[in-house]
Amino acid sequence: MRYYTHATTAVAGAVFLSASPIPLFEAGVGAASLGGVLLGSLLPDIDETGSWLGRRTKPLAVFIKALFGHRGLTHSGIVLAPAIYGFLQVEQMFISGLLFGIAAHILADLLSYGGVPLFYPFNKKRTSIPVYKTGSLLEKIIFLGSSAYILLTYFPI
Structure with a gap:
C-alpha cells in the first residue's frame, strides 16, 4: 500500500472509531491523536529505504532493512499485538494514535x-488475506473512499 493510502485509511479508521457506540478515541480525533495516527501509519515502512519515511531517515532505514528486510519485524505480530494492546490501554492521545x-x-x-x-x-x-495489490486500481479506490469518508464526516453535504 502506498504511504498516502496508509495515512488516509488509518485516519478514516480513527474517525470511525471516534464516532462508534464505544468510542476508542473518546475526545474525537484531535490534533494530538491525528498526529500520532499519521506518524504511526507510516512508521512500519521504516524498513524500506524507498518508502516515504525511509527516504527521510535513510541511515536508519538502511540499518533496519539490513537487519530484518522489508515487511520483516516491523510488520510482524510482535509489533502488531503490543500496538493493539497499547492503543486500548494508553490514555495519552498522541501515543494512542501512534499505536493505532x-x-x-x-x-x-x-x-x-x-x-x-x-x-x-x-x-x-507471510500471511495474506489478498484483497488488493499495491498501486492497483483497487488501492486507488480504497484511497478515494477513505478520503471521501473523512471529508464527508467533517464537512457533510
Missing part, C-alpha cells in the same frame, strides 16, 4: 497480496 496507526498499517498490509509475516521471527512466511 501502526496497527492500521500492518492490518492494511495483511490485506495486500504481499501479506505480512505475522509469526516473525519464528516463521518468516
